[in-house]
Amino acid sequence: MFIHCQNTGDASGSALRDRSHIENMLEVATEPSTEVSGAIKKLLNIYHKAIKPMEDAFKYNELRQHEVTDGEITSKPMVLFLGPWSVGKSSMINYLLGLHGTSQELYTGAEPTTSEYTVIMHGDKFRTIEGIVMAADSSRSFSPLEKFGQGFLERFVGIEMSHKLLERVTFVDTPGIIENRKQQERGYPYNEVCQWFIDRADLIFLVFDPTKLDVGGELEMLFRQMKGRESQIRLILNKADSLSTQDLMRVYGALFWSMAPLINVTEPPRVYVSSFWPFDYAVDTSRDLFMKEEISLLEDLNQVIENQIENKIAFIRQHAIRVRIHALLVDRYLQTYHEKLGWFGDPHEVFQDIVNDPDKYYIFKSILAKTNVSKFDLPDKEAYQDFFGVNPVSHFKQLSQLCGWSGGCLLEKIERAISHELPSLLSGVGKNSDPPAPAKCEERPKNRWRRQ
Template sequence: MKGIASVCCFVSLLLLASAEEEEDKEVLTSILRDRSHIEETLRLASEEPSSDYTAALQKLRKIYHSSIKPMEQAYKYNELRQHEISDGEIMSKPMVLFLGPWSVGKSSMINYLLGLQDTPYQLYTGAEPTTSEFTVIMHGEKIRSIEGIVMAADSSRSFSPLEKFGQNFLEKLVGIEMPHKLLERVTFVDTPGIIENRKQQERGYPFNDVCQWFIDRADLIFVVFDPTKLDVGMELEMLFRQLKGRESQIRIILNKADSLATQDLMRVYGALFWSLAPLINVTEPPRVYVSSFWPYDYAPDTSRELFKREEISLLEDLNQVIENRLENKIAFIRQHGIRVRIHGLLVDRYVQTFKDKMSFFSDPELVFQEIVDDPDKFYIFKSILAKTNVSKFDLPNRDAYRDFFGINPVSSFKQLSSQCSYMGGCLLDKIERAITNELPGLLSSISSGKNPTLSSCEATGCGEKPKNRYRRH
C-alpha cells in the first residue's frame, strides 16, 4: 500500500509540474509581438500605383499575344516544355512559396505576416503534421474559401493548368481570399510538409510534379527549417534537385530560433549548412534568416535584437520582390520568348534538313529517324548557334526532340520562310522585334517612370473575357 501511495504521489507531482509548465507557456504565448515594423518595412500604408501597373501589364500581354504566342502555337512549344503561359499568369501578382518539412512553422509564419493569429481565418497550426493541402492565400473583396476544382476551372486565374494533375490533387488544393493590403501586392502559397517516411504514391497525386509547377512560377521561395528537424531524406533531396537553377529566388529560414540557447543555435546553424551543402552546388549559398517567425514574443534570455534585425531583413527582401514584380514579369516573358524563338529555329532546321535529304525513292520515316538520332551529323544545333542572340547555354536537350517529333510528325510543320502574311508579317520577325526592341523598351519606360501608352484596344484587353466553366452565364 505504501508503494502504491508513493507512486500516486509521484504522478501527482509530475502532473502539477506539467500544469505549471503549461501555465508558464500560456503566459509567454499570450504576449503578442509588436507588428508595426511589418507595415513600415513593406510600406503597406502607401498607395499602390495601380493604373500604371495595370497599363504596363496590358502592354506586356499584347506583346506576348501578338509576337510570341503565334510562334509558340505554330511549332507546339508547349508540348516540349509543358509550360503554357496564360493571361492569368501574366496579370498575376508575385507568388511567395513556402516549402520545408512538416511542423517547421510555415503556416504560423503566414499567420504572422498577415496578422491572422487568434482570428477565425488563421491557418491551422500544430505540433503534428497539420497542412495536407496546397493552400493559396490571395486578395479578395471578402473573406471566403475556394475549392480547388473551382480555382482550376476559372481561366481568369493563373491556376487553370493545375487540372492536368488530376482530381485527387484538386481535392488537396484550397484557395483563401481576404481583403488585406499585403495580399494586394503578393500571393502566398503554403504547401504540405515533407514527411520522409511517406512515399509519394501515398499522397494520391504527383507531389513533386505539383511542387515543380509552383517552383517554376514562384518569385520568392522560402525553405523553412526547424532546429530539431535538420535531417535530410530522399524527399528533401528531390525538392532541392527541383530547385536547381532557381538559386536566386531561394531563401533559407531557420525558424524557432528562440527555442535554443545562443551556443546551441550556433551549432545548429553550422549543422544546417553541413546538411544542405551537398544539395546546393553554388559558389554563393542562399541567404539564411535566423529568427522566430510567429506572432508571440521571443523567449527570454535569447538574442532578441539579432532576431528582430533578421526579421526586418527578410521583410526588406520580400518588399524588393514586390517592388520589382513588373520588371521580373517582363524579364520572364522575354526569357520565354527567347526559348520559343530557339525552338522555332530548331524545328525549322529539322524540316529543312528533312526536305533536303528526301528523294523520290527515299523512305520518309527512315530519313527522318536518321536525322533525329544524330542531329550533329547534319549540323542541326550548330547551325542555330550561328544565328544572332542564341547562346549554346540556351539550347534545349537534343534528346527531347526525339520524343517531340515522335508525337508531332515533321510533315505537320511549315518552314519559317513560309510563316508570313501580308497583314501580320513574319513570325520570326515579330518575335525577334519583341525580344530585341519591344520588351526592352517597355522595361526602359518603367525604369524611367513613364506610363506605357495604350490604345483603346489594348486598354480593354481586346479578346474574349475569361469564363468560369462552373458558373452559369
C-alpha cells in the same frame, strides 16, 4: 505549423509582439500603382502579338509543358513556402498577415497539418475556393494545374480575404516534406506539382527548425528542381528562440553544412535566423539579432513586390527566347528532312534517322552558329524524340512560310519583341519609377533584383 518548443505554458497566454514594422516595411497602406497596371497591359499585348503565335505554330507547350496564361502575366508576385512538416510555414503566413486569433487564421499544430497546397490571395471577402473551381477559372493563373488530375485538385485550395498586403502579393503554403513517404502515397505527382509552383514563384522561403535539419531524398529532389532559381531561394531557420545562443550557433552551422552542397552556387545561400510567429521572443535569447534578421527578410520580400513588373518582363523575355529557339530547331529539323528526302526514300525512316541522331546532321550546332543563341538555352536532344513522336513533321511549316502580307513574319515579330520591345518596356518602367528617398545615415541593403 508548429507548437513552440520553448514555452511550456499555453502559447495563447504569451505576450504578442508588435507588428507595426511589418505594416511599414511592406507598405501595406500603399495603394497599388497605376504604372504597374499600365505596363502589364503593354506586356500582355506584346505576348499575344509576338510570342503566342509562335508558340501555337510550333506547339511549344507540348515540349516545355509550361503554358503561359494571361492570368500568370497579370498575377501578383508569388511567395512559395517549402520545408519539412511542422517547421512553422503556416504560422509564418499567419504572422505576416496578422491573422493570429482571428477566424481567418490558418490551422497550425505539432503534427503534419497542411496536406493541401493552399493559395492565400486577395478577394473582396473571406471565402474558401475548391481546387477544381480554381483550375476551371481561366482568369486566374492556376488553370494549367488541371493536368495533374483529380487526385491533386482534391488537395488544392484557395483562400481569399480582404487584406491590403494580399493586394500586392500572393502566398502559397505547401504540404510538408516527409522523407519516409513515397511520392505515390500522396496520390498525385508531388515533384511535378512542386516544379510547377517553383517555376512561377518570385520568392521561395525554404523553412527549417532546429529539430528537422536532415536531408533526405525528397528534399534533395526539391533542390534539383530549384536549379537555376537559386537567387529566389531564402533559407529560414525558424523557432530560433527555442535554443540557447551556443546551441543556435551549432544548429546554424549544421543547417549551412547540410544545405550548401545542394545549392551549387559560388555565393553561399542567405539564411535568416529568427522565430516567425506572433508571440514574444523567449527570455535570455538574442532578441536584437532575431528582430534584425526579420527586418532583413521583410526588406527582401518588399523588394520582390516592388520589382513585380521588372520580374514579369524578364520572365516573358526569357520565355520568348526559349520559344524562338524551339521554333528555330523545329525549322532546322524540317529543312534537313526536305534536303535528305529523295524520290525513293521512306519519309518515316528518313525523319526517324534525323531525330535519333541530330548531331550527324548538325541540327543543334547550326542553331548555335547563330550569334544570339546560347548553348545553355538549348533544350535536351532527347526531348525532340518525344516531341516528334506525338507531333508528325507534316504538322509544321517552315519559318519562311509563316509570313503574311500585312502582319510580317513570325520570326521577325518575336525577335523584335526580344531585342527591342521588351527591353524598351523595362527601361520605361525604370524611368517612371518613384524618385529615391532622401539618404539616411545607415547603409541600405543592396537590391539584388533591381539593375544597378
